[in-house]
Amino acid sequence: MTDKQSSEFDVPMDRSRRRFVGGAVASAVIPLMAIAPAQAQELEQLSEDDAMAKSLDYKHEASDVEHSSYKDGQTCANCALYRADAAGDGWGGCSIFRDKAVKGTGWCSSYVKG
Numbered sequence: 001m002t003d004k005q006s007s008e009f010d011v012p013m014d015r016s017r018r019r020f021v022g023g024a025v026a027s028a029v030i031p032l033m034a035i036a037p038a039q040a041q042e043l044e045q046l047s048e049d050d051a052m053a054k055s056l057d058y059k060h061e062a063s064d065v066e067h068s069s070y071k072d073g074q075t076c077a078n079c080a081l082y083r084a085d086a087a088g089d090g091w092g093g094c095s096i097f098r099d100k101a102v103k104g105t106g107w108c109s110s111y112v113k114g
């Protein structure tokens, strides 16, 4: 077999490999997209009495915050670490409190301007 013949055989194999890999990636991503909103809705609401919440001065209502780094208008809902309120109940995910939902009107000292 010459080099030219070999490359002619490689083209169809490349396309079929790409189709296979693309299909495998789509098969892996689509179920994750379907699961993610359900998990966000099932998060337990963070308590202000939670040890980590206390250490970060978390409050459900930003208006109750008495912290030197707090600035008017800052809330979980406009924090860069907040994940959308998937359940529509005013509570969303947070990259800091990963297994709990935080209140959109809340605030903690890890606030990052969104």
Ligand code: SF4
Binding pocket: 058, 075, 076, 077, 079, 080, 081, 082, 083, 093, 094, 095, 096, 097, 102, 106, 107, 108, 109, 110, 111, 112
């Ligand atoms: S990191 Fe942001 S979203 Fe999470 S609790 Fe603190 S202010 Fe709210």
